Structure formats: C-alpha cells, structure tokens
Amino acid sequence: MTEKLRDCFDEMVVYKDLKKSNFFSALGLPSFLRDWLLKKFADDEGNLDIDELTDFIRTYLPNKEEWVRIKDRIINDNERVKLLTKISVDISIKTGEITFSLPDFGLTNKETMIDVSTWDQYRGELISGQEVWGVVELGYRPPDDTAKPKIPGKIRLTGFTNFCPYTIDLDYYKDVRNEFTTSEWIDVLLGAIDYNAGGYESEEQKLSMLTRILPFVEKRLNLIELAPKGTGKSYVFGHVSKYGLLTDGGKVTRAKMFYDTARKTPGFVTGHDFIAIDEVKLVQFGDVNEMRSIMQGYMEYGQFNIGGYEGKSDAGIIFLGNIAQDNMDEWQNMFSELPSLFQESALVDRIHGFIKGWDIPRMNDDLKLSGWALNSEYFCTILHELRNDVSYRAIVDQIIDVPDRADTRDTEAVKRIATAYLKLLFPNVRSARDINPKGFQQYCLRPAVRMRKIIKRQLGILDVEFKGKDVPSFSLKEIPYEN
Incomplete structure (x- = not known):
C-alpha cells in the first residue's frame, strides 16, 4: 500500500520514523510542525539533511x-x-x-x-x-x-x-479515497496521526483509536473519554492538529473557556475546532453552577452570553479522564470519580457520545510508526476544511430513518457522530446513492449508536427520569446503491 499512498498523495506524504529516539523527540514538537519540517528538509527517500534542519531550528525555532x-x-x-x-x-x-x-x-x-x-x-x-x-x-x-x-x-x-504554502485540493482528497479499500483507508488515517496500523490486534482497536479524531472533522461534537493511563489521549488531542486546543487541567473557569469580562477577551472556545479538557477528574471548574449553566447552553446551541457579550463558536468540547480499572464498566456509574459538574443529567445529556478508552491499547513501540504516511499538517487541514462541508449531514439526514417520538438529543447525537464517521472513512461519498448501506451501518451508524447508548445508560444511573430509556432503533431508508 505504501507505493499506492505515495502515488496518490505525492508531496503530501512524508517518512515518519518514530521508533528511533532522534532529535525530534528531544524538541518535543507537535506532529504538524514536525511533518512540516520533514517535508521541507527530507529527500524523496525520506533522508533528512540534518545540517540544514539543525540550522533552521537554531534560527527559527528558539527556546x-x-x-x-x-x-x-x-x-x-x-x-x-x-x-x-x-x-x-x-x-x-x-x-x-x-x-x-x-x-x-x-x-x-x-x-x-x-x-x-x-x-x-x-x-x-x-x-x-x-x-x-x-x-x-x-x-x-x-x-x-x-x-x-x-x-x-x-x-x-x-x-x-x-505556515501552509500549498493549496488544499479538497475535491482531490475526496476522489482519491476511491483508490483504497476501507481497510487500507483506515490504515492511511492511522498513519496520518502517527500510529502504526500493524501494531493493532484488530480493526476494532484501530477504529477505537480513530474515534478520537471525530471532533477534528465535525463541528460542535461533544465527547467524553474515560480510559486507563498511557493510551495516548493527550498526544492525539494536543499534538496532532494545530486547529484544536488541549487544556492542561488545573482550574477551568468561565473566563478561560468562554469570555473574560475583565480583559474583554474571548476564551478557549473561540477560534478552535475543539477544546479537550485533560485530566478532567482533577479539574476545578471555578463557580460550578455558573460553569454548568454556560456549558450546557453552549454544548446545546454553540452560543453563550456573558455580561452582554454574545459569543458563538463551532468548537466541540471533549472531556478526558483516567478512572480506576474497576469503574470501567458502562453498566455502572463511571462518573462517580468526576467533579460535581458531571453529577447532573442536564449536562451529561448534551455529551453526544462516549469513547471507551479501555478498548484502545496502551502505547507501545509496535504502535509507533516507521514508514511513509500522510503529512499530519496536511491531513488535519483537510479535516478542518471538511468541517464546513454540509453535504455529508444532508446525506445522513436523507438515509437515516428516525422512529416516531424519538428523543431529539439522541437523534442529533447519533446523526452528528455518524456524519463525522462518514467524512472520516468515506469522504468520497457525494450523494446518498454513493453509500454502501452495509458499510454505512457497520462503520458509521452502529458505532454512533453504541457511543450514545453509553451516555444514555449513565444518564439512567444519574437521574431516575432516564432510567430504562434507550436510544431509538434507527434504520436506513431504501435508497438504490449505485456501484
């Protein structure tokens, strides 16, 4: 597949050797910046001109x-x-x-x-x-x-x-997906975010890892991941894309997140594709009641009003936390270790889906990429551009059959996650007739329903109002598949 990848993407492919402890590791550069340097200073065989690169870093990247x-x-x-x-x-x-x-x-x-x-x-x-x-x-x-x-x-x-001297051809990216099987494309995506596809034991593990980048490609997608330590949460959300922001825990206040009335400056949510709040179990959310109110409104509508300041953003909110092994059970209360912000159903209901971090293997040398892969800077720019393409959501609305009296938040959550999967795995889809129904069920709809089901079960534990309620049974409308 390496030859196909290089033929299809040409200059947007770089050689990443993350198993070696080279000087890139010591620099601690984010992936998109590292790959930009690789593209600038490596030859066609992936060999680096160390002297030129060292001079550039000394000149332009001081400590x-x-x-x-x-x-x-x-x-x-x-x-x-x-x-x-x-x-x-x-x-x-x-x-x-x-x-x-x-x-x-x-x-x-x-x-x-x-x-x-x-x-x-x-x-x-x-x-x-x-x-x-x-x-x-x-x-x-x-x-x-x-x-x-x-x-x-x-x-x-x-x-x-x-920083981005080339022009992004989104249509080319969409069309070139046709050259790869779904299995091959999954491996391409993993390489683009620095992971070696051969290090995973199953496709399920691969897809679990890729679930993390759904907020990169879909606007206002709110997720929570609870996982063991060492599975790479912080790396994916903090180093791969220049369009997102990973907070470092500590204290997360209204001023930091949304708007600082004293300085009259917008907060984290403005200007980013997603805000990932790390170590959420240890985070202090300032005035909890104030944060809960503003956060709920923003996660629902993408808007907030603070002291007369009207704010609007498309950034998704991602909560990341490590919990005890005994609590990694979707049928038990997994939020018991989290701050009081998460102890009320109104906010939890606005989280679209749950990422089961324990399905993602702990980072090891076999998962470190050593080979040709998509330039992370190029790839994440593509995902950033795909956020604005509303055609995918229109297709999802067209093909998913929503049962009568389905809960509105469940429907929106499933459709939003399914749309993100569609953009990520099948960007070549241009109309409902392009979709393979079995493929959409397997890779988009069912995973979206599973992610929402976990949120729904946690809601039933937190609030008696949700007890015994499940996600609606979504199905696909019969649309002729042209292939």
Missing part, C-alpha cells in the same frame, strides 16, 4: 528561554528577527489599532503593533484564524519621549510567511 536574547537583538541591535511560531492578531474597537501577540513567548498585545502597510499586505492570512502559524518577522519602533502624548516603544510585525 522560550531565549526570548530575552531575542528582544535584545530586536531592540538594542535594531535587527529584524524571524521566528516560526503562532501569532494571534487583535483590532481595538476604540482606537482601530492593530496589535498581535506571540503566545509561546509571552509577548502580549500591549507590547506590539502592526503598521497599516504591513497589515494591508498580510491581512488575509493573519485573520484566517484566532491563532495562525507562520514565520513572523519582528522589528522595533523606538519610544519618543518628546511627542505629546509620549510614544512608547513597541515590537513591530514587519513580515509574515504562511
């Missing part, structure tokens, strides 16, 4: 501890310094002033500026997301104490090069 030295070069030596990093832009409503921040280096909007001419040149790329990756060029505007009012010194953005 955070070097920030003082970098500021010295910019301010005192009047140098133009280039860094490969993420940048966040802001425009003041009161003054119209355009500023930026570099989150990885602690540089804030109060210390920066963007000239109108620079903004006009790079505006389209800089406003493509809340945080954008690229090579930033930094200069300095010195202070002027003679001016009235005094002009403070600020770091200027003088140039920007997009």
Whole structure:
C-alpha cells in the first residue's frame, strides 16, 4: 500500500520514523510542525539533511528561554528577527489599532503593533484564524519621549510567511479515497496521526483509536473519554492538529473557556475546532453552577452570553479522564470519580457520545510508526476544511430513518457522530446513492449508536427520569446503491 499512498498523495506524504529516539523527540514538537519540517528538509527517500534542519531550528525555532536574547537583538541591535511560531492578531474597537501577540513567548498585545502597510499586505492570512502559524518577522519602533502624548516603544510585525504554502485540493482528497479499500483507508488515517496500523490486534482497536479524531472533522461534537493511563489521549488531542486546543487541567473557569469580562477577551472556545479538557477528574471548574449553566447552553446551541457579550463558536468540547480499572464498566456509574459538574443529567445529556478508552491499547513501540504516511499538517487541514462541508449531514439526514417520538438529543447525537464517521472513512461519498448501506451501518451508524447508548445508560444511573430509556432503533431508508 505504501507505493499506492505515495502515488496518490505525492508531496503530501512524508517518512515518519518514530521508533528511533532522534532529535525530534528531544524538541518535543507537535506532529504538524514536525511533518512540516520533514517535508521541507527530507529527500524523496525520506533522508533528512540534518545540517540544514539543525540550522533552521537554531534560527527559527528558539527556546522560550531565549526570548530575552531575542528582544535584545530586536531592540538594542535594531535587527529584524524571524521566528516560526503562532501569532494571534487583535483590532481595538476604540482606537482601530492593530496589535498581535506571540503566545509561546509571552509577548502580549500591549507590547506590539502592526503598521497599516504591513497589515494591508498580510491581512488575509493573519485573520484566517484566532491563532495562525507562520514565520513572523519582528522589528522595533523606538519610544519618543518628546511627542505629546509620549510614544512608547513597541515590537513591530514587519513580515509574515504562511505556515501552509500549498493549496488544499479538497475535491482531490475526496476522489482519491476511491483508490483504497476501507481497510487500507483506515490504515492511511492511522498513519496520518502517527500510529502504526500493524501494531493493532484488530480493526476494532484501530477504529477505537480513530474515534478520537471525530471532533477534528465535525463541528460542535461533544465527547467524553474515560480510559486507563498511557493510551495516548493527550498526544492525539494536543499534538496532532494545530486547529484544536488541549487544556492542561488545573482550574477551568468561565473566563478561560468562554469570555473574560475583565480583559474583554474571548476564551478557549473561540477560534478552535475543539477544546479537550485533560485530566478532567482533577479539574476545578471555578463557580460550578455558573460553569454548568454556560456549558450546557453552549454544548446545546454553540452560543453563550456573558455580561452582554454574545459569543458563538463551532468548537466541540471533549472531556478526558483516567478512572480506576474497576469503574470501567458502562453498566455502572463511571462518573462517580468526576467533579460535581458531571453529577447532573442536564449536562451529561448534551455529551453526544462516549469513547471507551479501555478498548484502545496502551502505547507501545509496535504502535509507533516507521514508514511513509500522510503529512499530519496536511491531513488535519483537510479535516478542518471538511468541517464546513454540509453535504455529508444532508446525506445522513436523507438515509437515516428516525422512529416516531424519538428523543431529539439522541437523534442529533447519533446523526452528528455518524456524519463525522462518514467524512472520516468515506469522504468520497457525494450523494446518498454513493453509500454502501452495509458499510454505512457497520462503520458509521452502529458505532454512533453504541457511543450514545453509553451516555444514555449513565444518564439512567444519574437521574431516575432516564432510567430504562434507550436510544431509538434507527434504520436506513431504501435508497438504490449505485456501484
């Protein structure tokens, strides 16, 4: 299959050797950045030019501890310094002033500026997301104490090069899926997120792992995964995609998640495809009643109102936690170890599905990829683009037969998860007639129902109102399959 993969995707395939303890491991780079470097500095056989790569990293990827030295070069030596990093832009409503921040280096909007001419040149790329990756060029505007009012010194953005220099051809990606069997395509997807398909014992294990990336491809998909330690939850949600955010536990407040009224700044949910809250068992949610109210509304409608600020986002909320082995039983109360936020059915009902983390094998050397695979940066950009394609949901609405008096939240949850599976596993589907009914049942509908069933069972344990209630029996309408 390697030859087919390279023929079909050409430059979007890189050689990933994750079994070796090379210097990429020491750098701790996210997958999308590592693969960008591999694409830039590896030859057609996957061999790296170590000297060129080392020079590039030394020049453009300094450690955070070097920030003082970098500021010295910019301010005192009047140098133009280039860094490969993420940048966040802001425009003041009161003054119209355009500023930026570099989150990885602690540089804030109060210390920066963007000239109108620079903004006009790079505006389209800089406003493509809340945080954008690229090579930033930094200069300095010195202070002027003679001016009235005094002009403070600020770091200027003088140039920007997009991190993604190629054009995404979504239609090509959809069409090329036809060249692979479903089994082969599952292996392609695993390689794209750094996993060796040959290290899994069954297709069921492979699909369990891929369930984690459903929020990458479907808007406002809310999931919870409870699992043993060491299965790679944090890696998938925190290192694979530049479009998501993994919180590091601790305290998760309304200001952090949604809107900070003191600073008048939006929170995590704005500008990201998903927010994964790690170590949820240990998280403190600030004012629990406030968080529960806002979280419930957001998970239902994708909107929130805080102090008159109307917020809207498409980010899914993912809860990740480790629980005791004895509690890994969908027929028992698995939420007993979780914070009080999860002890009321209203919020739990808004979680679309449950990921059984104990079905995913603990990370081992056999699961580390050593071979050709899709560039993670390219792959996750594809998934990001697929989020906006509403045709898949229209197809799911067309083919799933919903029984009378079906619970609305159950129906929405199953359809949303099934749509995500369809985009992930069968992106080549363009109409209902393209769908193989057996394949859709096996890989999309049944897994979606299973994931929702676990949530429903937990609801029955938490709240007597849900006791004995099950997910409706969804079926497929008879639509001729053209193949």
